[in-house]
Amino acid sequence: MPVTDADVERWLREDLGHHDVTNDVPGETEGRLVATEPGVAAGIDAAAAVFSYLDVEVVDRVADGDDLTADATALRVAGGAQDVLRAERVAVNIAGHASGIATKTSEAVAAAEQSIVDAVAGEESVGEPPAIAGTRKTTPGLRGVEKRAIAAGGGDTHRLDLSHMVMVKDNHVAELGMGAAIERFRERASFATKIEVEVEEVEDAPRAAEAGADIVLLDNMAPATVEEAVDLVAESEADALLEASGGITVETVPEYATTGVDVLSMGSLTHSAPSLDFSFRTG
Numbered sequence: 001m002p003v004t005d006a007d008v009e010r011w012l013r014e015d016l017g018h019h020d021v022t023n024d025v026p027g028e029t030e031g032r033l034v035a036t037e038p039g040v041a042a043g044i045d046a047a048a049a050v051f052s053y054l055d056v057e058v059v060d061r062v063a064d065g066d067d068l069t070a071d072a073t074a075l076r077v078a079g080g081a082q083d084v085l086r087a088e089r090v091a092v093n094i095a096g097h098a099s100g101i102a103t104k105t106s107e108a109v110a111a112a113e114q115s116i117v118d119a120v121a122g123e124e125s126v127g128e129p130p131a132i133a134g135t136r137k138t139t140p141g142l143r144g145v146e147k148r149a150i151a152a153g154g155g156d157t158h159r160l161d162l163s164h165m166v167m168v169k170d171n172h173v174a175e176l177g178m179g180a181a182i183e184r185f186r187e188r189a190s191f192a193t194k195i196e197v198e199v200e201e202v203e204d205a206p207r208a209a210e211a212g213a214d215i216v217l218l219d220n221m222a223p224a225t226v227e228e229a230v231d232l233v234a235e236s237e238a239d240a241l242l243e244a245s246g247g248i249t250v251e252t253v254p255e256y257a258t259t260g261v262d263v264l265s266m267g268s269l270t271h272s273a274p275s276l277d278f279s280f281r282t283g
Helices: 005-016 044-053 081-121 143-152 170-176 178-188 204-210 223-236 253-257
Strands: 028-035 057-061 073-080 131-133 165-168 194-199 215-219 241-245 263-265 278-282
Touching: 005 044, 005 081, 028 081, 044 057, 044 073, 044 081, 073 081, 081 131, 081 143, 081 253, 081 278, 165 178, 170 178, 178 194, 178 204, 194 204, 204 215, 204 223, 215 223, 223 241, 223 253, 253 263
Parallel strands: 131 263, 165 194, 194 215, 215 241, 241 263
Antiparallel strands: 028 073, 028 278, 057 073
């Protein structure tokens, strides 16, 4: 989902309104998008697209996923002063929001990896660190920017929209029954579409796996309960990935990472990530 001219036009129209006097500045200028705190860069492509839309030259930029130190220049532009200033706030907002998501994702990934290192050092038997994934809890109109920010931070984007994977939830099971729901969606989905089944009770995890789920989502379970579900599915010998979700934060990632689960999905990566602070400086 690349940033389109329609996206940029919508963002600019929202900010500029109908009579922009504030940025009625003559001449040419240069500008820099500067990080005022360390973090992971993201949304820089979108910020660059805003300037390019107004015919402002993007002279230099960092890549999404690059580490930023405090006072690092993420983007450098040159062009008409009016257009540089008109693009400034939209570019800063987009880059700050996306980089905040990337930074939080990177922290979660690091926490998962470190927990495995610590467990091995303590002579615990553990596997690989789980993937850190986003969810569909995104801001309407900004899903593409936010999903790319998760990837920039080293996370997995999970399904981008409803067409990417079938999610069998509690309402489906209540209406159809677990086995019938899986069978119904398997018949209607492409061979390339995975089916994930959400369960809230430990005993339902092996049932879902044995019924043909590609992925079993362990929803709102404590770490000890997740570990119990992982063991039950392993005993069933069913071939399914296991994902834990529901209120997981960067702080609680280490508790979940050593349970043996394959994926930790976190809505907080998008709906609760603080923006990374940027400043735009001209001249």
